[in-house]
Amino acid sequence: MLSIVEIDYGTPKSTSGTMVELDIDGRSVCVPEGTSVLRAAAQAGIAIPKLCATEMLDAFGSCRLCLVEIEGRKGYPASCTTLVSAGMKVNTQTPKLAEIRRGVMELYISDHPLDCLTCPANGHCELQDMAGVVGLREVRYGYDGANHVHPEIDMEKSGYGWTALGADDQGRSPKTVPNPLFVGKDESNPYFAFDPSKCIVCSRCVRACEEVQGTFALTIQGRGFDSKVAASQDNRFLDSECVSCGACVQACPTATLSEKSLIDKGQAEHSVVTTCAYCGVGCSFRAEMKGQEVMRMVPNKDGQANHGHSCVKGRFAIGYATHPDRITTPMIRARISDPWRVVTWEEAIAHVASEFKRIQARYGKHAIGGITSSRCTNEETYLVQKLVRAGFGNNNVDTCARVCHSPTGYGLKSTMGESAGTQDFDSIESTEVVLVIGANPTDAHPVFGSQMKRRLRAGARLIVIDPRRIDLVRTPHVQADYHLKLRPGTNVAMLNSLAHVIVTEGLLDEDFVARRCEPEPFARWRALVAQDKYSPEAMESVTGVPAEMVRDAARLYATGGNAAIYYGLGVTEHAQGSTAVMGIANLAMATGNIGRKGVGVNPLRGQNNVQGSCDMGSFPHEFTAYRHVGDDAVRHSFEQAWGVTLLAEPGLRIPNMFEAALDGSFKGVYIEGEDIAQSDPDTQHVTAALTAMECIVVQDLFLNETAKFAHVFLPGSSFLEKDGTFTNAERRVSRVRKVMDPKGGYADWEITQLLAQAMGYPMHYTHASEIMDEIAALTPTFHGISFDKIDELGSIQWPCNEEHPLGTPVMHVDEFVRGKGHFMLTEYVPTSEKVSTEYPLILTTGRILSQYNVGAQTRRTANVMWHDEDRLEIHPHDAEERGIAEGDWVGIVSRAGDTVLRAMISERMQPGVVYTTFHFPGSGANVITTENSDWATNCPEYKVTAVQVTRVNQPSEWQKRHRAFTETQEALLEQSVKPA
Amino acid sequence: MKRAIDIAMLPAIPEHIRVAVLEVTTRLKGTPGALLPILHGVQDALGYVPEEATPLIAREMNLSRADVHGVISFYHYFRQQPAGRHVIQLCRAESCQAMGAVALEQHVKRRLAVDFHQTTSDGAYTLEPVYCLGNCACSPAMMVDGELKGRMTPERFDAWLEAEST
Structure with a gap:
């Protein structure tokens, strides 16, 4: 069912600039060339009946309802597949058309249940609407003939001939026999049901799966009247190739595919546009509401990042927001071995303020700090860093981007001058060569992954650089031209090899470099990568990739037309993460692939607001928009606005906080929405640091892993419960809108404000928009941004200011933000984390489509049906050598620690490399990862850990301790003392 | 998934x-x-x-x-289960229908106790519909294992089946 508020124009919008004038029903209509007659009419307010057409999909012409008459043309062409032409005269309503349409509807309805009043789509069913529109009054064929509606056939009424169905020994048929065309409901998917008896075989679901999602999980099985929609090989949806994105459900014009929430609770009465709180794609959604309850989430067709598409997480996995595990009252305790005590907000806030003041009085003002999450809104992260800098009086604020994209900020800033991706997502529509390195878009950024696959199916070439055979390498109708299956930890070697080929084979864009880049650094870089040691042949033994393939890939990237690089955490989370980001920027500059549509350098941000949390000054050394705290002019502007003196010295990064906690100089921390105990590397080190602290304040939805070490718990609010903005991977600032009251009573920014006031620093915002106004006033790249303006434009890509009043889809167009592009030197330095006889395998980590990060949200949804434990992926060769079979328990030991997971044998791995996800706390994925980190930003080296894997029969010691600790903490929560 | x-x-x-x-x-x-x-x-x-x-x-x-x-x-031609030892194809095109193919179809189904696309329980015969064997002059037509048989009637079918099974 489509959104309850959107108008559907029937066929996709034409992007042509040439206008065509035609006549429809005596009205003059002017539309872009390439527009269908159906859409032209719809835009003019003339509704032509339709069933198989929707503007999300290409015209199909199967339902035969949208027929029209066109003067000078024979017959009755379908208006969806007929494009407008100049001077065309169209009649959409004639007696003959009325007769045809009624006849068509009569056939549809003769094979459709007549249960409209009890149907979940009642009132929003397109079949029902069309029956009304064409004036259907009778069905001359009756309902007893061959049909898909009734489980049984009445042999007398049906007119069926003899059938073997139910016949006895003598060949006599009973009075009723099972209907061979009837198929019962498929309710296997946790979020939607498939009721084939209501299906009109318009193929919208099949086409949505192909065109929009690109999974090709659905088909029309059989032919003629026997045709039916089938998933994979007529499997249940859950057993099929379906990835549960829900595009089919949205496309269905009847109730055949319906959200279970719609079936259970009925339809919404209003709808609010908001932004998804999962990955960095930042999909726009319409939250369809009944009062304060979400009925369903429907991706917004006007959403500029997602154009009406979504994935299984954004559309369906929102149940966590109302999960019983939510903690909705503040709690405090003196020691982490004590039961929690439920307290009022006043008491909780006063307690935190007094503890923080006590700690500062005793250990100095640098003994406390704050950590925010990329899941918080811009306004929230801004406020926390303001609280820390202005209220705590130090710069000890950091954000979880420390452990994901901090190298992106550093690497792109130093080469091009801005810590952000250069393009909008739609730029890929003009891309001819896509280079994906260290990213897995179909799992981690599914909606953009679908857009990328669409472009690849349309002919763009693809280079994948990844140790694993990710889906993009080969997935139905998409195949990479080159998969450079490198060894983990050798990105910089690979990037230098690619650069070597470009430099030594004369593939540079010399003109671009001469005009746009600084000559000396370029010359130095050129000399560096031109050295023989970086030739693909010399690097082959390091990367493990055949030299000829590297050469071919480099040639394709440099000469294949518009080339765009997309990268993810597989680039940043390395000892040379920043170097690799610089290497990527160098490649783009050297080949002139910067500054226009279709090219660029595109970090795929992990979380919804990684870009935003970094933009908002969440790093200890930077104010908003990456301006160093040591910059006097910038600092003075903040001092003036905030009315305090600020420190010019950077504060502690997250890993420094742990170190300081362990050496006794860091004692208190305010953590908003971040779960460092699960997500940061070397878990035992993290938990030791947490245990050494005196006041840990966790503000979150759930008692997460970190909260189990906390002394104060402040109930946070979900994205449905507050106003604010998120900034996605393409610098797009979108609104988050409150659709229900905060379960704990306050939006997160209000809690920060209460805390600031209690600490003696005044904050008096009455709405999140006022925080954005302050950000805009203090930040040149945000000068033009306000909630009102976002409401007006839908979303805004920063920079948005006097120079770019409508925002900036593509950056560095005429010149780089820093002026001239700067080639940074990218000497390859192998990581110190090396395989040995003791630790012969490399472990690398990642995520899976159905789960999200530490899983705090998705583990509390039905998404666990697809992934209910983290497993260790291992190549059959490595498994066989160790006597490991599918599903065996295996111990994974590194220099940092060990854990136990079940094995999944997979040819996606290369021999010598194992892989796991980190969605479940008990998995202990980060017990194994080491303290190694990026040389520039301390971003942990999650992607390279030397390990040994062996069969075992019991959990690791850490897992046993973790389980016992978890049980204790859950008991302490159970025993929480409530006020009388 | x-x-x-x-x-x-x-x-x-x-x-x-x-x-x-x-x-x-x-x-x-x-x-x-x-x-x-x-x-x-x-x-x-x-x-x-x-x-x-x-x-x-x-x-x-x-x-x-x-x-x-x-x-x-x-494509009905592609079978998703193994066929019986013999494949019987009954023509259902216009000419054959005009000459009694529907009655023949009913008879054959009942006689073999199968519907189209099914195989008899002893694995001997698979029954398939076909749309025009190009034998319209001798309608209704039937083909068994690639061999055409024209002017088929229920009686002739029974006789053929008897002969086959002895």
Whole structure:
């Protein structure tokens, strides 16, 4: 069912600039060339009946309802597949058309249940609407003939001939026999049901799966009247190739595919546009509401990042927001071995303020700090860093981007001058060569992954650089031209090899470099990568990739037309993460692939607001928009606005906080929405640091892993419960809108404000928009941004200011933000984390489509049906050598620690490399990862850990301790003392 | 959310099917529009297109299982179960219908106790509809294992069946 508020124009919008004038029903209509007659009419307010057409999909012409008459043309062409032409005269309503349409509807309805009043789509069913529109009054064929509606056939009424169905020994048929065309409901998917008896075989679901999602999980099985929609090989949806994105459900014009929430609770009465709180794609959604309850989430067709598409997480996995595990009252305790005590907000806030003041009085003002999450809104992260800098009086604020994209900020800033991706997502529509390195878009950024696959199916070439055979390498109708299956930890070697080929084979864009880049650094870089040691042949033994393939890939990237690089955490989370980001920027500059549509350098941000949390000054050394705290002019502007003196010295990064906690100089921390105990590397080190602290304040939805070490718990609010903005991977600032009251009573920014006031620093915002106004006033790249303006434009890509009043889809167009592009030197330095006889395998980590990060949200949804434990992926060769079979328990030991997971044998791995996800706390994925980190930003080296894997029969010691600790903490929560 | 590629990795495909399918796909997958020739090749080799062949064909062709299943199920010619020892094809085209094919069809179904696309319980006969055998002058027509039989009637069918089973 489509959104309850959107108008559907029937066929996709034409992007042509040439206008065509035609006549429809005596009205003059002017539309872009390439527009269908159906859409032209719809835009003019003339509704032509339709069933198989929707503007999300290409015209199909199967339902035969949208027929029209066109003067000078024979017959009755379908208006969806007929494009407008100049001077065309169209009649959409004639007696003959009325007769045809009624006849068509009569056939549809003769094979459709007549249960409209009890149907979940009642009132929003397109079949029902069309029956009304064409004036259907009778069905001359009756309902007893061959049909898909009734489980049984009445042999007398049906007119069926003899059938073997139910016949006895003598060949006599009973009075009723099972209907061979009837198929019962498929309710296997946790979020939607498939009721084939209501299906009109318009193929919208099949086409949505192909065109929009690109999974090709659905088909029309059989032919003629026997045709039916089938998933994979007529499997249940859950057993099929379906990835549960829900595009089919949205496309269905009847109730055949319906959200279970719609079936259970009925339809919404209003709808609010908001932004998804999962990955960095930042999909726009319409939250369809009944009062304060979400009925369903429907991706917004006007959403500029997602154009009406979504994935299984954004559309369906929102149940966590109302999960019983939510903690909705503040709690405090003196020691982490004590039961929690439920307290009022006043008491909780006063307690935190007094503890923080006590700690500062005793250990100095640098003994406390704050950590925010990329899941918080811009306004929230801004406020926390303001609280820390202005209220705590130090710069000890950091954000979880420390452990994901901090190298992106550093690497792109130093080469091009801005810590952000250069393009909008739609730029890929003009891309001819896509280079994906260290990213897995179909799992981690599914909606953009679908857009990328669409472009690849349309002919763009693809280079994948990844140790694993990710889906993009080969997935139905998409195949990479080159998969450079490198060894983990050798990105910089690979990037230098690619650069070597470009430099030594004369593939540079010399003109671009001469005009746009600084000559000396370029010359130095050129000399560096031109050295023989970086030739693909010399690097082959390091990367493990055949030299000829590297050469071919480099040639394709440099000469294949518009080339765009997309990268993810597989680039940043390395000892040379920043170097690799610089290497990527160098490649783009050297080949002139910067500054226009279709090219660029595109970090795929992990979380919804990684870009935003970094933009908002969440790093200890930077104010908003990456301006160093040591910059006097910038600092003075903040001092003036905030009315305090600020420190010019950077504060502690997250890993420094742990170190300081362990050496006794860091004692208190305010953590908003971040779960460092699960997500940061070397878990035992993290938990030791947490245990050494005196006041840990966790503000979150759930008692997460970190909260189990906390002394104060402040109930946070979900994205449905507050106003604010998120900034996605393409610098797009979108609104988050409150659709229900905060379960704990306050939006997160209000809690920060209460805390600031209690600490003696005044904050008096009455709405999140006022925080954005302050950000805009203090930040040149945000000068033009306000909630009102976002409401007006839908979303805004920063920079948005006097120079770019409508925002900036593509950056560095005429010149780089820093002026001239700067080639940074990218000497390859192998990581110190090396395989040995003791630790012969490399472990690398990642995520899976159905789960999200530490899983705090998705583990509390039905998404666990697809992934209910983290497993260790291992190549059959490595498994066989160790006597490991599918599903065996295996111990994974590194220099940092060990854990136990079940094995999944997979040819996606290369021999010598194992892989796991980190969605479940008990998995202990980060017990194994080491303290190694990026040389520039301390971003942990999650992607390279030397390990040994062996069969075992019991959990690791850490897992046993973790389980016992978890049980204790859950008991302490159970025993929480409530006020009388 | 099972991926095609994972399914194909499962060891559930009987070896003779795997070998036959890979022989055909390796030979034909480079040619344009290869899916139909491949399905013909598999049916020629195995007598039918087994369900287990679909994931393998899909993987080799870089299609989804749904893609392949849709094509197999569209063409009645591709059978998804092994046929009986003999295949009886009854013509249902216009000329034959005008000459009593519907009554013949009812009779044959009842006599064999099967519907179209089914095989008798003893595995002897598979009954298939066909649309024009090009034998309109001798309607209604029937074909058994590739051999045409014209002017078929219920009585002649019974006589033929008697003769066959003795």
